Amino acid sequence: MRSRPERLVELGEQCLTNQALRESLIVTQPPACGTLMLQVREPVRRERFYLGEILVTRCEVRIGADRGWAMIDGDEPRAALAAAICDVVSRTTAAEHEPLRLAIDSLCRETNEHLAAQEQREWNQIADTRVKFEEFE
């Protein structure tokens, strides 16, 4: 879900090149924009409160009895549809979809690496700002 939208769309299109898959795919919830309410548990009383909503795009598809679902950050209808397709394909057991499943796994790995690299980059930028203020004696 957190892959870059253009990579998801590429992969979704790759899935759709499979004719059988394309023909059996039903879009049960076309990609639509909506909100997701973020609830947070705060530390003082350990109680939940609503921080605010997040703009997301949601999509649901079906292949036979298998349901695929996706919720993507922002207004990204194509990426949400692609992610829902990838979601259902990743859970089908048909042998013919094995190459697609491998491609999906590989995008997941790529996304995790991308997020980790981003985090590392961020840390490299801020690590020099670690501070220990001294007290006057």
Next chain:
Amino acid sequence: MGYVSARGGLDAIRAAERLVRRLRLTSESSWLEEDQILEKLRLLVDRVMGEAGLWAPRLAAKALRQSEGDATEAVHLLRAYRSTLPRFAYSESADADDVKVERRIVPAFQRVPGNQLLGRSVDYTARFLERQSDDMAREEAEKLRSEASGTPGDEGGEAHDNTDTTQRSPQRLLEMLREMDLVVDRRRADDPEPFDITRTPARPPAARSALLSSMTRADTGALVNQWYRNILGPDGYLHEVTLGEVRHGALDVVVRHPVTGLPVCVTSVRVTEVEAIEDLEGVDEDRTKFDVGYGLCFGHNERKAIAMANLDIACHRDAGRTQLEQSLLLTTDALDSAGFLEHLKLPHYVTFRSMIERKFAMRKARNRDAS
């Protein structure tokens, strides 16, 4: 209420609207890209999202561009848009302890678990208006870019070990104070459903979840003013305020997959979080301990989170004795206040004429009595 008992003027209204649009779109300067607003006016974007109660950076940038930089108008545009969207789901409850910090300072205490990390801040230096020419600034930007590329850290800074998770999600000061038995324990055993201020207006006495949601969505200036009034104004309080945590970082947003039932991280949002430590000195309070207020808001907005944390604990200690809670719940929303204020510009001919008539009637009655 008959504030707008006037009609007509449609052509002039349309012409005025066209004028705004035409001058905005056809101004001589180059087109203002969304990315520029997102990157170069990032704090304004954060503030607008926070006050709108909607995390949508691209839409906030568009709203700011459309409102020509009027933050309150941008908040209005976002909220109006939000009201047309369906709500799909509620996130799993995110634990504030999991915020991955980009900045974390503990003004109250020198030796704390984890790092104090100044992050991207000019808090500790003198700020001057940079008056260098645009050409010089561009040259500097070019130089900084070429310096950054090629270093192991990429985009500035050296490579540092990032594997220690306590670096980015350090234990909070509150935990340390708890371990020292220095803080009143107000942790709840039950788990009430949060109050949703987007569905029902919160009125005093309100659940704390309503107060926290109201403050996190409040107008930043209004909240700062409430805090300052509470500290120095006619309310007559003198708080001994010390900040425990001031953090800015990323919080993962997780929902349940409706098919597999597994948690799925949809995105992460940046938040600012503050703990305000309050010295208890009231006769009915445990004076051997402190109490803590909490602030959390979308984006990087330390002023707001600090005011919120202080007002959270102030409201708890106030316990309905003054109008503080009412003031926070009813008068700090940017749209409520600006909407009421701005409607004053609409024609009030009928109501005002009736007021004039009353004045004349009273004058007539007075003259009659006098004679």
Next chain:
Amino acid sequence: MTLAALSSRDSTMVFRSLLQAFSSPGERVQMPAHLCDSMSPLALPLLALVDIETTFCIPDDADLEAEVAELTGSKVVAVADANFVLCTTPPPQELVLHVGRGTALQPQLGCRLIVSNESHEDNLTLRLSGPGTRPESQLSVCAAASDFIAARNLAVAHPPSGIDCWLVSSDGVVVGLPRTTHAEQG
């Protein structure tokens, strides 16, 4: 005809039609034709407007009710508690008097009632007046809706509480009858 979830764009288009209908009570507003061709126009207001935050019920069609609930995630509740009520035939008086009207302080809690309205030869003509109506504005409803209109008039007799209605015909034309509109038979 099976229903389908609406895309953001379609849902906005339906929303606009409904808003237009409330802005000009009595005006016949056509909902998006491409949607009316593929599914029951009666369900479009619900598909566009309800979500997990809102409640609804369809007292006279359990299958439709289940389908809308699945597609929108909205919760089915009793008539009196529902934000939206859909009636596939003109509802009886008791039902209309039973739906929520909100209170003077919270008029927004009044129910939005969606009612099927097919034209017949024995139509009743209603004279409409109030904000947004045109002079001499009229509305034609089927004779069976006579009770419904009478009950609706009682339900809006104490403003600002009241109910707001949309009358929807099978060709996808919607007519708004908000609580501020006076409807008189004659």
